[in-house]
Structures are given as structure tokens and as C-alpha cells.
Amino acid sequence: MRIVVTGGAGFIGSNFVTATVRDRPDVEVTVLDALTYAGSRKSLSAVEDRIRFVQGDIANAALADQLVANSDMVVNFAAESHNDNSLVDPWPFVQTNIVGTYTLLQSVRRHGVRYHHVSTDEVYGDLELDDPKKFTEQTPYNPSSPYSSTKAASDMLVRAWIRSFGVQATLSNCSNNYGPRQHIEKFIPRQITNILTGVRPKLYGGGTNVRDWIHVDDHNAAVWRIIESGQIGRTYLIGANGELDNLSVIRIILELMGRDPEDFDYVADRVGHDLRYAIDSSSLSGELGWYPRYTNFREGLQATIDWYHNNRGWWENEKDAVEARYQAQGA
Ligand code: NAD
Ligand code: TDX
Numbered sequence: 001m002r003i004v005v006t007g008g009a010g011f012i013g014s015n016f017v018t019a020t021v022r023d024r025p026d027v028e029v030t031v032l033d034a035l036t037y038a039g040s041r042k043s044l045s046a047v048e049d050r051i052r053f054v055q056g057d058i059a060n061a062a063l064a065d066q067l068v069a070n071s072d073m074v075v076n077f078a079a080e081s082h083n084d085n086s087l088v089d090p091w092p093f094v095q096t097n098i099v100g101t102y103t104l105l106q107s108v109r110r111h112g113v114r115y116h117h118v119s120t121d122e123v124y125g126d127l128e129l130d131d132p133k134k135f136t137e138q139t140p141y142n143p144s145s146p147y148s149s150t151k152a153a154s155d156m157l158v159r160a161w162i163r164s165f166g167v168q169a170t171l172s173n174c175s176n177n178y179g180p181r182q183h184i185e186k187f188i189p190r191q192i193t194n195i196l197t198g199v200r201p202k203l204y205g206g207g208t209n210v211r212d213w214i215h216v217d218d219h220n221a222a223v224w225r226i227i228e229s230g231q232i233g234r235t236y237l238i239g240a241n242g243e244l245d246n247l248s249v250i251r252i253i254l255e256l257m258g259r260d261p262e263d264f265d266y267v268a269d270r271v272g273h274d275l276r277y278a279i280d281s282s283s284l285s286g287e288l289g290w291y292p293r294y295t296n297f298r299e300g301l302q303a304t305i306d307w308y309h310n311n312r313g314w315w316e317n318e319k320d321a322v323e324a325r326y327q328a329q330g331a
Contacts, residue, residue: 002028002071006058006104007078008051009033011182012118014043016077016220021047032056032067034096038081042314043181058100061107068107073227075116076104079154082185083122083147084331087271090146097150098157105161108169115169116227117158121212121237122148123173126274129208134280135173137235144272155235162233170230172223174238175279178300179216180307184315185322187211187246188301191253191264192308197319201254202331205269207247210276214240215294222281225290239279240292256302268330 003020007013008031020027029051033039044051056063058078068074078100080086080093101117108115124135125142141156143149161167182189191201222238230236251261284290294300308315 001026001073002030003073003075004030004032004067004071006032006074006076007039009035009039009041009043009053010077010081011038011043011179011186012177012216012219013077014181015179015216016075016223017044017051018047019217019220020224021050028052030054030067030071032058032064033078034058036080038183040314057096059095059103061103064103064107065110068104068113069111071113073114073116074104074108075118075223075227076101077118079151080147082183083145084185084270084329086145086147086150088329090150093146093150097147098153101154101157105157105167109161109165109167112168114227115158115167116223117155117169117171118223119155119171119173120148120151121173121175121239121277121279122274123152123155124277127276127278129210129276131276134239134278135237136280137237137283144274168232170226170232171235172226172238173235173279174219174222175212175214175240175242175277177216177219178213179304180311181314182216184318188249188253188304189308189315190322191250192257192305193315193319194323195254195257195259196309196312199323201250201264202267202326203246203250203264204267204331205273207250207266208245208275209273210243210245210278211249212239212278213242213244213249213297214238214292215300218292218294221293222284222290225284225288229288236284236288237279237281238284239281240294242297243276243278244297252298252301253305256298256305270331
């Protein structure tokens with residue numbers, strides 16, 4: 001199988017490419033990535049001699065078309081992915097998440113190539129903290145932020161291209177990922193690298209917001225399961241029953257790193273901050289037999305802390321600039 005992995009130099013994409021090269025010698029991988037601030041060739045260094053890397057934009061129709069024409073499958077991880085950035089400047093989100101997805105869809109349509117769309121549970125909006133409900137494939141879309149609304153729009157394009165043009169596609173909507181090579185602007189790596197550089201961790205608002213954590217390798221194993229056995233036209237929800245409030249997560253990180261669990265700062269809350277995400281992934285488990293392997297969050301988190309500790313060269317140069325941007329926002 002010849003597969004084009006867009007956004008393959010980002011967090012989830014680079015873990016997907018690394019696992020694919022390791023486990024599936026019959027798969028030929030081409031990465032298409034624009035190398036925005038969030039992408040890095042360093043994230044692919046372990047596999048660079050086993051893949052083809054093309055630097056470029058998914059919204060570049062000629063380039064996308066050329067790569068898609070010579071492939072059997074496109075998995076689209078490319079996106080602008082950070083909510084806080086989308087509140088400062090939404091335009092790159094519209095361009096990459098919507099126009100970029102449109103461009104890929106036109107290419108796979110033209111060449112009859114199979115497509116998998118990687119998306120987020122944030123398209124469903126948020127749940128009340130005390131609501132026993134979780135998101136299912138039937139939950140109505142109700143995105144809150146510029147980021148999640150552009151992801152919702154991209155999902156809608158995929159669904160329309162399936163129905164109107166017979167595009168052979170599947171979609172997945174996953175909860176919050178953690179693991180190695182996540183950009184240090186995101187919650188968990190920001191706090192780990194704060195502690196490693198002597199900065200106090202920063203908690204938005206009261207820290208009661210709940211996220212449903214899943215290890216990135218579990219997400220990617222589910223994506224492969226859907227590629228191989230998913231039903232064309234279907235959406236699958238991916239989650240690992242990992243609900244935790246942010247206050248608990250920050251305290252666990254401090255404790256695992258040998259610090260006082262109260263040694264953090266409360267900072268300004270995110271505008272429009274979604275309260276709670278929770279995924280019901282029973283259809284993925286029931287129909288495709290996928291189950292998460294990382295069921296112990298503290299163990300997965302400890303391995304992630306170790307990764308940031310042992311790979312300072314991957315993130316150190318960017319740390320001051322990321323914190324300066326947050327400081328300007330009061331966060
Ligand atoms: P990331 O920001 O770490 O990586 C995104 C990658 O896409 C980067 O390598 C970047 O250079 C590349 N990219 C951005 N714009 C591009 C463009 N126009 N053309 C080509 N490449 C471009 O993001 P991530 O956390 O790895 O997320 C990957 C996907 O998974 C996204 O679609 C995101 O919405 C989705 N997702 C993420 C999470 C999460 O917790 N991180 C959860 C569910 C779904
Ligand atoms: O410093 C921080 N302090 C803090 O309390 C940061 C950066 C975040 N937070 C809070 C906000 C959220 O409630 O932590 C939670 C997680 O924040 P993010 O890591 O920014 O993730 P989130 O906004 O939940 O979105 C993530 O999961 C879904 C990914 O970034 C998205 O790409 C994905 O779609």
C-alpha cells in the first residue's frame with residue numbers, strides 16, 4: 001500500500017508514521033507537511049531513511065494532485081490544531097482545515113483514492129460537568145471555537161463528498177491525545193517543560209474543565225483499524241475512558257516530577273472554554289474490536305515526562321518564545 005500521510009511531521013502524524021514504518025513493512029509512506037511552527041523534521045528522524053518527505057501545503061492543488069495520483073490512500077492529519085491560537089488569529093485555521101481538506105477531497109475524488117479524515121471530539125461542543133452523557137456518533141455538531149468550527153466544517157465537507165461524489169472515505173473523531181512529540185504549547189507538555197525549566201505550571205480558570213485523555217499510540221492503532229476494517233462513509237469515535245479535570249492532571253504531573261502538587265499558578269481562563277469532553281467509543285470496540293492498551297494514565301504520563309526530560313533538544317529552543325506568547329495573553 002502506498003500511503004500519503006499529511007501533517008506527518010506533527011504530533012499525532014509523526015507517531016503514526018513511526019509506528020507504521022516499524023509495524024508495516026509493506027506500506028510505503030510519503031509525508032506531505034508544510035512544516036509550520038507545529039511541524040518538525042526532527043520528529044521523523046528515527047524513520048527518515050524509510051520514508052519520502054515532501055514539504056508543501058495540502059491546499060496546493062497541483063502538489064496534492066501529483067502525490068495523490070501515485071497513492072492508494074491518504075490519511076489527513078494536517079491541521080492548525082491549537083484552540084488558543086485560533087482565538088488570536090482564526091484565518092490559518094480556515095485556510096488549512098477547510099480549504100486544505102477541500103483540496104485533498106477534490107484530489108482523492110479525481111483519482112479514486114481512499115481517504116481517512118482525522119478529526120476531533122470538539123466538533124460536538126461540550127458537556128456539562130455533572131452530565132452522565134458522553135459524545136456518540138449521533139451527537140449533533142455544536143463547535144465552540146474557531147478551531148473546532150473549522151474542524152466541524154472539514155468533517156461536513158468529507159461527508160458531502162462521500163454522499164455526492166462517492167468518495168471512499170472514513171472519519172474519526174478522537175479525544176485529547178498525550179504522548180511524545182506533542183508541541184509544548186499544549187497543556188501537558190507545557191506544564192512538563194515549565195517544571196523542567198523552573199517555570200511554575202499554569203492552570204486556566206478554576207481547573208474544573210474535564211478532558212478525556214488517550215495515549216497517541218492508542219489513537220493511531222484505532223486509525224489503522226478503521227483504515228483496514230472500517231465501513232466506507234462511517235464516522236468512528238475514538239476515546240479511552242480517560243476523563244480527568246485539569247486540576248487533577250496538573251497535580252499528578254507535579255507529583256510525578258517530585259514537586260509539591262500545589263506549586264502552580266492559576267491564570268486567566270480561555271475565552272469560551274469548553275467545560276467537558278467525553279467519548280463513547282463502544283461502536284469502535286464492538287464493531288472493529290479496538291481497545292486502548294494504555295489504560296494506566298499515570299504510567300503513560302510518566303513515560304511522556306521521561307521523553308521530554310530525555311529530549312530537551314527537541315523543544316528547548318522554542319520554550320521562551322512559547323511562554324512569551326502566553327504571557328502576552330495573560331495565560
Ligand atoms: P499538530 O499541530 O501537532 O501537527 C499538525 C501538522 O500539520 C504539523 O506538522 C504542521 O506542519 C502540519 N500542517 C499544518 N498546516 C498544514 C498545511 N496547510 N499543509 C500541510 N501540512 C500542514 O497537530 P496534532 O495534534 O498532531 O493533530 C493532528 C490532527 O489530529 C489534527 O487534524 C487535529 O485536529 C486532530 N486531533 C488532535 C487531537 C489532539 O489531542 N492533539 C485530538 C483529536 C484530533
Ligand atoms: O497552559 C494551559 N493551561 C490549561 O489549564 C493550557 C495550554 C491549557 N489548559 C487547559 C485548557 C483545556 O481545558 O487544559 C486543557 C487542554 O488544553 P489543550 O492542550 O490546549 O487542549 P484542548 O483545547 O482540549 O484541545 C486538544 O484536544 C482536542 C487539542 O489541542 C486539539 O487539537 C484536539 O482537537
